């Protein structure tokens with residue numbers, strides 16, 4: 124009897140008067156004999172005994188216990204149906220010193236929120252989940268839950284739950300215990316004083332697991348719902364003991380508290396003054412300032428080829444150097460499946476004026492690294508524009524007389540240089556020699572910033588010089 | 604301050620961290636991945652939290668948790684993921700939780716494709732989730748604005764205790780442009796309403812449930828008044844050569860960039876064209892459109908969709924002058940030349 128007396132005393136972490144409740148503020152909203160009321164008392168007592176009231180954040184679900192925050196004098200967050208594990212994850216990670224407790228029913232945790240609980244457990248999020256399993260949807264009026272028993276007549280299984288239609292009762296504690304992540308999982312019952320005491324001990328151990336920083340803990344409680352079950356409270360408790368418990372065996376399912384080391388505390392954050400360095404924000408260049416006044420120029424460049432030919436990098440280098448040279452620039456890639464299926468293109472604009480659209484629909488420079496690209500874009504090139512083509516000669520049916528066209532075997536030249544990968548840089552040299560679009564020193568500096576590794580930079584420099592020489596030998600010179 | 608050539612998506616995340624963002628919860632999706640990857644790279648280095656969630660449903664609820672905890676936090680996704688987040692966004696709005704959500708829009712409906720569209724306007728600007736709520740929606744048109752408007756979004760989200768959305772198309776997210784990061788690094792703060800597991804915040808409650816109709820109506824009216832304040836104080840737009848414009852183009856994001864080219868083409872032919880570019884999509888610059896309706900002969904709206912924002916333009920203009928529309932979709936963008944021809948095709 125003394126055990127029952129403990130339950131009837133009001134814990135300190137429960138409000139004396141339920142001010143958040145609209146009416147009947149001295150009593151809970153739960154039905155007489157409901158397991159939620161008992162579970163609340165157990166949790167409240169354990170919080171008191173552990174002296175953690177000020178640290179607790181309680182996450183209340185959608186279900187009959189949606190109003191848990193009416194009662195608990197702790198930090199409270201009410202969340203969407205089934206999502207308590209996700210919310211708890213971020214609460215705990217945001218404030219590792221807090222004690223985060225979720226409280227969920229079986230519809231909430233085992234049906235709509237089954238993905239969230241599985242992943243929170245698997246990540247071993249360091250919070251404590253209380254899982255009140257009454258094998259029915261209480262709040263919505265008695266629909267089938269994933270934990271309803273075979274044969275159970277509910278409002279959505281009016282002829283009884285069948286495996287054929289509804290599958291099997293879901294054993295959440297056993298399921299989660301099969302994961303490597305969780306630290307402590309126990310199933311208790313609220314079917315009599317003995318079960319209740321065991322459940323309380325389990326809640327305490329689960330919270331201690333969290334307090335030690337060991338990881339995920341969960342206590343499932345088989346809980347009476349006399350109203351929906353249409354039983355009096357005594358019969359409902361008997362139902363827990365005699366009908367639910369044989370299907371959902373009570374006892375500890377997992378205890379890794381001895382094997383799991385506490386998580387290391389995060390290092391303190393760096394001072395704000397370190398952010399520019401960490402975020403790799405640019406620092407002012409130390410070498411010569413760029414020339415500011417220059418004649419109007421406007422390059423609308425389309426670069427196209429196969430994926431792997433360095434189309435995007437070539438465009439980026441031109442844009443980087445253009446920016447360093449004081450021009451307004453934009454670089455727009457094709458992305459996604461196009462890349463995967465083998466073709467790639469990008470749009471680059473360099474302008475002494477403001478770049479309006481980054482899309483290049485009428486290029487004045489087309490760099491075509493393969494024949495399909497040449498054929499695709501040749502008609503779009505603006506009169507007076509330049510085409511650089513990777514090949515020995517321009518296919519005769521692609522020849523236009525109102526533009527400058529130059530074929531060079533960039534790929535073979537790159538092979539000669541010892542790396543097929545630098546064909547794009549040979550093109551870069553050719554482009555610069557043909558147009559004088561950018562000072563070579565500026566391009567070299569951009570290349571040194573973008574290209575990773577001394578070895579590559581050295582090959583790239585040779586490739587660029589070679590591209591310049593090849594172009595100069597053709598005597599092509601355009602001003603676009 | 605020197606400039607950095609950087610993708611819009613990465614600029615967005617740097618802007619976020621400078622604004623004090625210390626929590627990112629997301630799920631991979633093209634074309635938003637660079638945001639998520641930048642968060643994964645930078646946040647752990649500044650004492651923040653990055654977590655790849657099991658779904659967008661989980662991600663947005665993690666944002667709900669981090670925001671409840673008082674952390675400046677965000678997520679990023681694209682159409683399909685934003686659809687999954689709709690319930691969570693409604694909860695965030697209902698619980699008055701600030702956060703930033705980036706939608707780097709791709710082609711829909713369904714799986715559609717990953718190429719750029721502006722077809723999430725209805726979903727993002729009109730709500731998407733359930734109930735009477737709005738989110739602040741900012742529409743960057745360049746990489747610089749990806750950083751600057753995200754920074755602003757965090758401030759406004761806090762100020763109004765509301766989710767704020769950065770609505771950008773795949774072009775704006777994927778392209779590289781020079782960005783100058785002049786934004787001052789903000790220290791993380793803890794709002795007084797947050798729940799952080801300490802004695803001083805113990806009485807705080809984050810919730811969106813109001814059981815009694817009168818209580819819920821009061822709450823909704825309070826939100827309504829907040830949205831009206833936002834409309835009054837936070838409407839932003841850019842006028843580009845609209846002073847004497849007879850044809851006023853309207854477009855946001857990448858469309859506005861193409862339309863600037865069109866305006867230039869027209870001006871070169873002595874046609875008085877201008878552009879009204881909404882920067883906030885909610886609140887929408889309706890008053891400015893109404894004002895321009897007094898001078899313009901017609902409006903011409905361009906979107907990468909079959910026509911979504913155009914409905915708001917028509918509502919604002921209230922029939923005072925014709926509002927025409929041209930849209931491309933599926934990942935196609937109109938060229939300036941194409942729009943130019945389209946404008947005169949119907950005269």
Ligand SMILES: Cc1ncc(C[n+]2csc(CCOP(=O)(O)OP(=O)(O)O)c2C)c(N)n1
Pocket residue numbers: 185186187188204227228229230231232257259260261262263268
């Ligand atoms: C997205 C969504 N779907 C459905 C509901 C309706 N709903 C509220 S509670 C509930 C089931 C609650 O059952 P359970 O989790 O077992 O808790 P109990 O009421 O039995 O304690 C449902 C389906 C909702 N609130 N949100």
Ligand code: SF4
Pocket residue numbers: 152153154156157158159187257261262347348349350351
């Ligand atoms: S319906 Fe069932 S679970 Fe809900 S309060 Fe009543 S007894 Fe408890």
